[in-house]
Amino acid sequence: MTNDLDLTRRLWWLLEPVHAVLYYAPEAFEEAAALGYATDTRWPSYFAWRSAPLGAAGANLVTATFYSFSPRMVAAQVPSVWSVAEPEKVLAARLRAVDRTLRAILGDDVSRPEVVEAAELARTAAEAASTAGRPLAAVNADLPWSDEPHLRLWQAATILREQRGDGHVAALLTAGLDPCESLVSFAATGAAPVEVFASRGWTDQEWGAAQDRLAERGWVDDAGQATERGRAGRQEVERRTDELAAAPWRALGGDVGRLAELTAPMTQAIVKTGLLPRQSTLGIAPRS
Numbered sequence: 001m002t003n004d005l006d007l008t009r010r011l012w013w014l015l016e017p018v019h020a021v022l023y024y025a026p027e028a029f030e031e032a033a034a035l036g037y038a039t040d041t042r043w044p045s046y047f048a049w050r051s052a053p054l055g056a057a058g059a060n061l062v063t064a065t066f067y068s069f070s071p072r073m074v075a076a077q078v079p080s081v082w083s084v085a086e087p088e089k090v091l092a093a094r095l096r097a098v099d100r101t102l103r104a105i106l107g108d109d110v111s112r113p114e115v116v117e118a119a120e121l122a123r124t125a126a127e128a129a130s131t132a133g134r135p136l137a138a139v140n141a142d143l144p145w146s147d148e149p150h151l152r153l154w155q156a157a158t159i160l161r162e163q164r165g166d167g168h169v170a171a172l173l174t175a176g177l178d179p180c181e182s183l184v185s186f187a188a189t190g191a192a193p194v195e196v197f198a199s200r201g202w203t204d205q206e207w208g209a210a211q212d213r214l215a216e217r218g219w220v221d222d223a224g225q226a227t228e229r230g231r232a233g234r235q236e237v238e239r240r241t242d243e244l245a246a247a248p249w250r251a252l253g254g255d256v257g258r259l260a261e262l263t264a265p266m267t268q269a270i271v272k273t274g275l276l277p278r279q280s281t282l283g284i285a286p287r288s
Contacts, residue, residue, distance in 0.1 A: 073201025134166035167244030
């Protein structure tokens with residue numbers, strides 16, 4: 001790590017799995033099924049878990065805040081998820097799912113002093129995160145803090161990742177990338193196979209049209225691969241995203257390295273379960 005933006009990205013790599021395990025853990029699917037959600041795919045519970053802090057949000061709000069999903073894909077889940085369970089019940093089940101998941105993965109380590117210390121440092125960072133213009137961070141920051149350290153750590157990780165994500169949307173908008181273009185331009189850099197990005201619900205025609213628009217701007221070549229301009233544009237999006245996410249970590253000062261040290265074993269334990277996909281649209285990898 002050569003500067004604080006590298007550190008900002010490293011803390012994201014470390015904390016993202018802590019948050020994201022909710023969307024893949026069997027305990028979470030069990031809680032979702034108990035509420036009445038179909039669990040043959042992860043999307044009903046995903047949209048319920050992630051959008052519940054917004055209240056009984058409609059498709060337009062969820063599409064706007066999640067950004068990269070096709071509006072049709074969102075509309076297939078929202079607002080019908082709220083006819084299965086009210087947001088308050090979803091939030092309670094979400095916390096139970098996280099509690100069960102982390103206890104299953106960490107065992108007795110879930111109450112170790114290191115987890116308590118990590119939770120307090122992460123909460124300090126989360127409470128230093130500006131939520132101005134960042135709706136998903138703001139609604140998660142409004143939720144009460146749990147008395148359990150591992151759940152406080154999870155909530156802090158959630159606030160910080162959504163704060164980063166909200167900033168990423170701002171960076172994409174600044175770069176003039178619409179939701180589909182944001183995925184096409186990222187896939188063009190080799191961040192993940194195009195098939196992985198299909199999970200966001202865009203049709204082949206919509207994907208091709210976005211690729212054509214990017215070609216007109218000189219971001220991709222005829223084969224759909226990123227040009228030098230396209231790579232530079234994506235690198236600027238990532239740099240701006242890191243910069244917009246840096247303030248909470250700067251607020252920790254010298255303790256930020258300690259948080260990374262404390263969080264690493266938990267992240268490693270989560271990754272070792274194999275629950276998280278090896279490739280995703282998140283791009284949790286070093287910048288080229």
